[in-house]
Amino acid sequence: MDDIVRQALAKWPNVPHCTGWLLLDRRGNWRMRDDEAQARGAPGEPIRHVALLAFINRNYEADAGGQWFFQNGPQRVYVELGYTPWVVRLGAASDSDELSLTDQAGNAFEPSTAYLDDEGGVLFADTSTPPRIAVLHDHDLDLFSEHADVAEDGSSGRFRWRNGVTLPLQPVSHADVAARFGFVASPAQAAKGGAAA
Structure with a gap:
């Protein structure tokens, strides 16, 4: 977290949290969601400002409940997730x-582990504690397939990572990913008392 953010938190500790306004889409794009986008369930407009993107990335983390947020000075901006908290x-x-x-x-x-979901997605868990879970960007599925052997039913296989390391491809249900890896896909829904994943 940036020092300027820590200083703002100390100066203004009780700024209300914000939900629904920021989305990390399935391709790793940060998107701003105004009231209209939220009302329509739209992903919002991509953020293209390089310095702002760097600031978001440096100040992106999860709370104890598995809700990912961007600490914007004294305000915690909870992030809606297109799928997982990380996209690789x-x-x-x-x-x-x-x-x-x-x-x-x-x-x-x-990566320490690789998964195939029941909707054709590829996910990786890393070596951190607790492990981060990331979905593979769909533009990279061709390259992935060049290094993977997948069963005809798509339920298992192996991924030839590097240096002789092969990761088994484990099956996972798309609907179970958030609960299994301990994150909240929609903090806005959770704040309203709805389904969080």
Whole structure:
């Protein structure tokens, strides 16, 4: 968290939280959701300002209840999640077959486990404690498939990661991901007393 954010929290500790206004979509884009977008259930407009994106990424974390938020100075802005709290891109070095995963903040993501969901999504859990869960950006499914062997029914397989490391592809239900990995997909719904995942 930025020092300026810590200072603002100390100066104004009781600023009300905000829900519904910020979305991390399934492709790792941060989106601003005004009242109209929220009323229509629309994803909102992508945020393109480079400095603002960097500020959001540096001040993005989860509370004890599994709700992810952006600490905007003294105000906690809870994030609606398009799927998971993290979205990763899969890349390959041009001069080798060495793979890498990078999260939406531009940081390396070291997978420990891989999953296939029942809707065709690929997810990775990393080596942190507790593990972060990330969905693979759909533009990278072709590259993923070049390094994966998947059962015909899509329920299992293996992913050839790198340096001789192969990750088993475990099945997971899309509907169970939030509960299984301890995050709240919609803090706005949770605040209204609705379904949180």
